Amino acid sequence: MPISELEQIKNIKNFALQVRKNILEMAVSAGSASAHFGGALSIVEIVSTLFAYQMKIDKKNPNWEKRDRFILSKGHACLAYYAALCEVGYISREELKTFEKNDTNLLGHPVINRNLGIDFSNGSLGMGLSLGIGVAISSKKKKKNFNVYVIIGDGECNEGSIWEAAIAAPNFKLDNLYVIIDKNNFQQTGSNKEIMNVENLKDKWSSFGWYTVELDGHNIKGLHNFFKESKNVKRPKAIIANTVKGKGFSFSENNNNWHHSILSKSFHEKALKELMDK
Amino acid sequence: MNINEKNIKIWSTIGSRATLGIAALELAKEIDNLMVLTCDVSTSAGLDRFRKTFPEKYLDLGIAEQNMIGVAAGLASENFNVITTTFAPFQTMRCCEQIKVNLGYMGQKICMVGIASGLALGTLGYTHCCIEDVGILRSIPGMIIISPADSLETVKALEAAVKLKKPSYLRLTGSSNNPIVYNKDYEFEIGKSITLKEGKDITIFSSGTMVYQCLEAAKILESKKISTKVVNMHTIKPIDKLAIEKACDTSFIVSVEEHNVIGGLGSAISEYKSSLKQSPRQLFLGIKDTYSKGGNYKFLKEKHRLTSEKIVEDILLNIRQAK
Amino acid sequence: MSNKRKYQDIFIKSLSINNNKFNENIKYNEIPEWDSIGHMTLMSGLEEGFDITMDTDDIVDFSSFKKGIEILKKYKVF
Numbered sequence A: 001m002p003i004s005e006l007e008q009i010k011n012i013k014n015f016a017l018q019v020r021k022n023i024l025e026m027a028v029s030a031g032s033a034s035a036h037f038g039g040a041l042s043i044v045e046i047v048s049t050l051f052a053y054q055m056k057i058d059k060k061n062p063n064w065e066k067r068d069r070f071i072l073s074k075g076h077a078c079l080a081y082y083a084a085l086c087e088v089g090y091i092s093r094e095e096l097k098t099f100e101k102n103d104t105n106l107l108g109h110p111v112i113n114r115n116l117g118i119d120f121s122n123g124s125l126g127m128g129l130s131l132g133i134g135v136a137i138s139s140k141k142k143k144k145n146f147n148v149y150v151i152i153g154d155g156e157c158n159e160g161s162i163w164e165a166a167i168a169a170p171n172f173k174l175d176n177l178y179v180i181i182d183k184n185n186f187q188q189t190g191s192n193k194e195i196m197n198v199e200n201l202k203d204k205w206s207s208f209g210w211y212t213v214e215l216d217g218h219n220i221k222g223l224h225n226f227f228k229e230s231k232n233v234k235r236p237k238a239i240i241a242n243t244v245k246g247k248g249f250s251f252s253e254n255n256n257n258w259h260h261s262i263l264s265k266s267f268h269e270k271a272l273k274e275l276m277d278k
Numbered sequence B: 001m002n003i004n005e006k007n008i009k010i011w012s013t014i015g016s017r018a019t020l021g022i023a024a025l026e027l028a029k030e031i032d033n034l035m036v037l038t039c040d041v042s043t044s045a046g047l048d049r050f051r052k053t054f055p056e057k058y059l060d061l062g063i064a065e066q067n068m069i070g071v072a073a074g075l076a077s078e079n080f081n082v083i084t085t086t087f088a089p090f091q092t093m094r095c096c097e098q099i100k101v102n103l104g105y106m107g108q109k110i111c112m113v114g115i116a117s118g119l120a121l122g123t124l125g126y127t128h129c130c131i132e133d134v135g136i137l138r139s140i141p142g143m144i145i146i147s148p149a150d151s152l153e154t155v156k157a158l159e160a161a162v163k164l165k166k167p168s169y170l171r172l173t174g175s176s177n178n179p180i181v182y183n184k185d186y187e188f189e190i191g192k193s194i195t196l197k198e199g200k201d202i203t204i205f206s207s208g209t210m211v212y213q214c215l216e217a218a219k220i221l222e223s224k225k226i227s228t229k230v231v232n233m234h235t236i237k238p239i240d241k242l243a244i245e246k247a248c249d250t251s252f253i254v255s256v257e258e259h260n261v262i263g264g265l266g267s268a269i270s271e272y273k274s275s276l277k278q279s280p281r282q283l284f285l286g287i288k289d290t291y292s293k294g295g296n297y298k299f300l301k302e303k304h305r306l307t308s309e310k311i312v313e314d315i316l317l318n319i320r321q322a323k
Numbered sequence C: 001m002s003n004k005r006k007y008q009d010i011f012i013k014s015l016s017i018n019n020n021k022f023n024e025n026i027k028y029n030e031i032p033e034w035d036s037i038g039h040m041t042l043m044s045g046l047e048e049g050f051d052i053t054m055d056t057d058d059i060v061d062f063s064s065f066k067k068g069i070e071i072l073k074k075y076k077v078f
Helices: A005-033 A037-041 A044-054 A075-088 A128-141 A160-171 A201-207 A220-229 A265-277 B005-030 B048-053 B065-077 B088-094 B096-105 B133-138 B151-163 B210-223 B241-247 B265-273 B297-303 B308-322 C003-014 C036-050 C056-061 C065-073
Strands: A069-072 A148-153 A177-183 A211-216 A237-242 B034-038 B058-060 B081-087 B110-115 B144-146 B168-171 B194-197 B202-206 B228-232 B235-237 B252-260 B282-287
Touching (some): A005 A037, A005 A044, A005 A075, A005 A220, A037 A075, A044 A075, A044 A148, A044 A220, A069 A075, A069 A128, A128 A148, A128 A160, A128 A177, A128 B065, A160 A177, A177 A201, A201 A211, A201 A237, A220 A237, B005 B048, B005 B151, B005 C036, B034 B065, B048 B058, B048 C036, B065 B081, B065 B088, B065 B096, B065 B110, B081 B088, B081 B151, B088 B096, B088 B110, B088 B168, B096 B110, B110 B151, B133 B144, B133 B252, B144 B151, B151 B168, B194 B210, B202 B241, B210 B228, B210 B252, B210 B308, B228 B241, B235 B265, B241 B265, B252 B265, B252 B308, C003 C065, C036 C065, C056 C065
Parallel strands (some): A069 A148, A177 A237, B034 B058, B081 B110, B110 B168, B144 B168, B202 B252, B252 B282
Antiparallel strands (some): B144 B235, B194 B228
């Protein structure tokens, strides 16, 4: 029996809660190695909507050839990615604990490991959308009908290579390609406005030929609706997702000190309590 | 590919770039999942005919090399057999990091072809010459680097690289009327150098269009009673270590390349040679770490002392100094 | 065999076109076989067939069968 929209959204919300818990576990076990906490938290709802609802995947087979592909171009947000892959079942809880440890499969930026569901190596900013174009073209050529979802950062939009890809995708009419810009208004050493602001993201992507919307990146219902309603749009799709860096915990929200930081035991406890109280 | 005397002559006349186009066309007939990607250089790479014959196997990414490599990697990740090509400096340097991440680190199998490498486009200035590509790519783990000696070797190298399961870079040098080194078919194996001429006194290692110059130089040296071995080190990475060991039987080693003497073939040879217990001195011939004033290919070869006559002069000078 | 006949034969052979596709009005880039690669193959064939070496300018200007006849006069072919 098909589940109602309400149920779907409830599932995504639960998934997101688990993802935040997993992020906390990984961050605290990374210890002094530190973790890119803030930029992972801003994409939790986006990643959850994708993995718990929108993306066509086989929970038993990370290599299913018709699976939708996910590319975390802002690779430093991998805490959210690994956390989601754990909830899907591709990465075990034991493996999660090896995050940033020596010889691990789970480094501070994703390294390709298809058995764990990590489809690509990412982390050097500006490269993931081009990869996404190649994969989306493959889907069409092989008539496999899978979609490609790429998450990029707003700071990442400083990179010229992003715009090369932005120009190209509409030229190839890739209606199976989605880019989600995590607009959390910060980059590494300060706010975008302080460092290098890219104005009018919505206008820019739209003028490049993408079907572009601006949404609250933490509103699961809104994300859910977008994916439903834009299904038949015959152009590549861009979501400017307004998000909060460090979303989910009072101490980290909009606090750029949590871009890359150590999650001490005390902060870990504080965070867990806030999650439980919600 | 029909490798016969007639075609070898035609490929020599049209040069390695146009030969690339013909070879790609033939490969597309037998390899179903072949894709060729370029950056607005179809006509420069002899791919115009390919583009018209196999439009579904051709993608032009426009003047956006970084995007091209990413797209190529995406296709390769889905088991397409991908060739990318544009002018050598842009193919290797503009998108260098994309090459590192996608080909080196992620291991996506792509065959990149850098056209008009070396000094062939000297009239356009050094932005369009490439004397750095081998040096830069050598430092990326997992990258295979081949510099074919003539148009026939271009065909054979492309065929071999496309069949490989590893990423590679083919460095095409020379212009039209590319001198013939191989006038009939022969065994080509990636990683295995070819001794074109035996000799006992000195060994010249070379690759690319310099191989022909070295063969001509060897003739002159023989007439001066210097027994000269000439080795075509077409694969610069992985370097043929055995060939270097064997060269230690001669008393002087010369490397000749249409590349900066820093980082290229000469450096690759000396890196291994210096680990050997005893080895002869090495003379590095190539471009001496400079961007000179431009000029046509012939002019620049003379200027950088990369003609057979100048190679001979430099060898003789250095042998005398060594004694 | 006259040089005119030989010239025609070289055209047909170098460009790999059918006899019935050939006519004296063919021009560079107007048939698929006479593209940039076909052109270089043709130039190579003419140089070998008539034992000449053409100047770059002449190779560039060689835009049609008829124009070619004019150019080859310089090399004493016609």
